[in-house]
Amino acid sequence: MTADNKPIIIALDFPSAAPALELAERLDPDRCRLKVGKELFTRAGPAVVEQLQSKGFEVFLDLKFHDIPHTTAAACSAAAELGVWMVNVHASGGRRMMEAAREAIDAGRHRPLLIAVTVLTSMSADELTEIGLFTDPADQVMRLARLAHQSGLDGLVCSAQEAAKLRDEFGAGFKLVTPGVRPAGADSGDQRRIMTPEQALQAGASYLVIGRPITQATDPVAAFEHIQQQIAVSR
Ligand code: C5P
Numbered sequence: 001m002t003a004d005n006k007p008i009i010i011a012l013d014f015p016s017a018a019p020a021l022e023l024a025e026r027l028d029p030d031r032c033r034l035k036v037g038k039e040l041f042t043r044a045g046p047a048v049v050e051q052l053q054s055k056g057f058e059v060f061l062d063l064k065f066h067d068i069p070h071t072t073a074a075a076c077s078a079a080a081e082l083g084v085w086m087v088n089v090h091a092s093g094g095r096r097m098m099e100a101a102r103e104a105i106d107a108g109r110h111r112p113l114l115i116a117v118t119v120l121t122s123m124s125a126d127e128l129t130e131i132g133l134f135t136d137p138a139d140q141v142m143r144l145a146r147l148a149h150q151s152g153l154d155g156l157v158c159s160a161q162e163a164a165k166l167r168d169e170f171g172a173g174f175k176l177v178t179p180g181v182r183p184a185g186a187d188s189g190d191q192r193r194i195m196t197p198e199q200a201l202q203a204g205a206s207y208l209v210i211g212r213p214i215t216q217a218t219d220p221v222a223a224f225e226h227i228q229q230q231i232a233v234s235r
Pocket of ligand 1: 011013037120121122157179180181189209210211212213
C-alpha cells in the first residue's frame with residue numbers, strides 16, 4: 001500500500017465557484033484533497049484555488065498542460081506560485097517538455113508534485129489509429145509512462161486497471177493517481193473500466209480521484225464518509 005492517510009481527491013467539477021466553495025465548507029481538509037479542473041478553473045480562475053487553499057485544502061490543479069517546452073514550463077511555474085499541491089502535463093508533449101516542466105518546478109520556492117497523463121482513458125484503439133498511433137493503447141501507456149519516469153516526473157494519472165503493472169515497474173515512490181473509481185453499487189456514469197476504491201488502492205493507486213459519486217450525492221459528506229470507511233476497513 002502506497003497511499004498516504006488522505007488518499008481521496010474530490011473532483012470539484014462545478015460550473016462556478018459558489019457550489020465548489022459550499023462543498024469545501026462542509027469537508028475537512030485533514031481528511032481529503034480537492035481537484036480543480038478545466039471547467040471550474042476556466043470559469044472561476046486562480047481565485048477559487050486560492051479560496052480553497054485558504055480553507056486549508058491541498059489542491060490538485062488538473063489542467064493537463066501540453067505545449068512547447070517554454071510555455072509548459074512557464075505554466076508550471078505559475079501553478080507552483082499559486083501554491084497548489086499537484087499539477088499535471090500530457091506525457092505526449094515529449095521528453096523536452098516534461099524536463100522543462102521539471103526544471104521550472106524545481107527552480108521555485110514551492111514545489112508541487114508534477115505528474116503526467118499518458119493516454120486519455122476515453123481513447124479507444126481505433127481513435128489512436130485515427131491520429132496515426134498504430135499501437136495498442138496499453139503499450140502506448142507504458143511507452144509514455146517510461147518517458148515520464150525518465151524525465152523525472154513524480155508520477156502518473158492512470159486507470160486503476162493499469163495501476164498494478166505501473167506500480168511493479170516504477171516502485172513505491174512513484175505516485176499513481178487514478179480517476180474512474182466508483183464505490184460498490186454506484187452509478188458508473190460515463191466512466192468505463194471502473195474499480196472500487198479498495199480495489200484501486202490494492203492495485204497500487206496512491207490517490208483516488210472521485211467526482212460525481214460524492215459531488216452529485218444527495219448528501220456529499222455522507223458519501224465521502226462511506227467511501228472513507230470502506231477504505232479504512234480494507235486496510
Ligand atoms: O465524476 P468522476 O468521478 O467520473 O470524475 C473523475 C474526474 O477525473 C473528472 O474530473 C475527470 O475529468 C477526471 N479524469 C478522468 N479520467 C481521466 C483523467 C481525468 O475521469 N483519464
